[in-house]
Amino acid sequence: MGLAGQNSKHADRRSEVQRVLLVALGVNVAMLLLKLIIGLLSGSLALLADAMHSATDGFSSLLGLITNGLSDPKPDRDHPYGHDKYEAIGALAIAGFICLTALEIGRTALERITSGLQPLRLDGQELLMLLIVLGCNLLLAGYERSEGKRLNNQLLLADAQHTTSDIWTTVVVLVGLCGVVFFKQTWLDVAMAIPLCLLLIRVCWQVLKTNLPWLVDQIAIAPESIHETAMGVPGVLNVHDIASRGVLGQRVFIELHMVVDADDLPKAHRITELVEDHLERRFGPVRCTIHLEPREYAESTITFQGTHG
Structure with a gap:
């Protein structure tokens, strides 16, 4: 209602x-x-x-x-x-x-x-x-x-x-x-x-x-800012390969790879929803694509590399 x-x-x-x-x-x-x-x-x-x-x-x-x-x-x-x-x-x-x-x-x-x-x-x-x-x-x-x-x-x-x-x-x-x-x-x-x-x-x-x-799909948000926001969510262990495009304040598309502290899919899903909520509250309308990965895939770099083996 x-x-x-x-x-x-x-x-x-x-x-x-x-x-x-x-x-x-x-x-x-x-x-x-x-x-x-x-x-x-x-x-x-x-x-x-x-x-x-x-x-x-x-x-x-x-x-x-x-x-x-x-x-x-x-x-x-x-x-x-x-x-x-x-x-x-x-x-x-x-x-x-x-x-x-x-x-x-x-x-x-x-x-x-x-x-x-x-x-x-x-x-x-x-x-x-x-x-x-x-x-x-x-x-x-x-x-x-x-x-x-x-x-x-x-x-x-x-x-x-x-x-x-x-x-x-x-x-x-x-x-x-x-x-x-x-x-x-x-x-x-x-x-x-x-x-x-x-x-x-x-x-x-x-x-x-x-x-x-x-x-030309230039970067919309600095990957460091997205990393900082996502890592502030409880349960997020690592965020890397971050990309963004669009217009800040109107609509931004964000893609990132993430490692979470979860042993089952429902818990991992709840964490990703919290990450999306935090990103939207900070940057306005966003549409996120989050790739969950196992812990051994964690990377120290946070910028978008564009290549995956």
């Missing part, structure tokens, strides 16, 4: 998180389109770069929806380890698109510098629209932050932080475009476009740094 109530509460919370992310996705897409249209009509490179930065917010909300939907993924026959890596593949595709766009904007900015700056087709009406965009982003960041605290959801808090970074880039662009409109300083547009392109490339690098280790 208690377990059913807990699962129901978890499901309700996930539904609320999904609702917030849907609102964020709708607002981010609308702001992206507005910036993109104004940027194309006015010819402002800085505004186009800012639109691409806003695109990362929209993609962040979309990936948040996917992550929320897969927060309790169930393996199937064709995907026995779950479906989590689809998120990483999508993130890399998005990063590639943003990086190519940033490079193209940077190339155009350099061309404008060498060929001579042309006046922008920009007036006070476009600036007013950008002020509305800025206000919407401020409201969205506050909404996501308050809901993230209320629901105690790290995904919403992270998305709110991403939206806040977009606010600052929009402020910079808005100040620069005010200089273009009121003081006829066209060079400000190109001057802002180049650092914004560098910012987009930095965002792409962060996406790569976050997702590539996951896709």
Whole structure:
């Protein structure tokens, strides 16, 4: 009964998180389109770069929806380890698109510098629209932050932080475009476009740094930490050949070989369950594969060797 109530509460919370992310996705897409249209009509490179930065917010909300939907993924026959890596593949595709766009904007900015700056087709009406965009982003960041605290959801808090970074880039662009409109300083547009392109490339690098280790099955937890946790369980005599992969805090797969102080299978099974429980309490969601071995198989090394005779 208690377990059913807990699962129901978890499901309700996930539904609320999904609702917030849907609102964020709708607002981010609308702001992206507005910036993109104004940027194309006015010819402002800085505004186009800012639109691409806003695109990362929209993609962040979309990936948040996917992550929320897969927060309790169930393996199937064709995907026995779950479906989590689809998120990483999508993130890399998005990063590639943003990086190519940033490079193209940077190339155009350099061309404008060498060929001579042309006046922008920009007036006070476009600036007013950008002020509305800025206000919407401020409201969205506050909404996501308050809901993230209320629901105690790290995904919403992270998305709110991403939206806040977009606010600052929009402020910079808005100040620069005010200089273009009121003081006829066209060079400000190109001057802002180049650092914004560098910012987009930095965002792409962060996406790569976050997702590539996951896709290539890089170690998730130091084997020494797993060894220390497992050896703290009564009845565990030796732990060796340790491997781990996945994302810490989301889902980690752990494999280890273990020697236990047990003469019968039921007792050995109880010890392995205690080890799994200790690992999950320390590292979050884990899926363990534990190979029980006789005492003469004990090894002094604790790192994963990958070879067995």
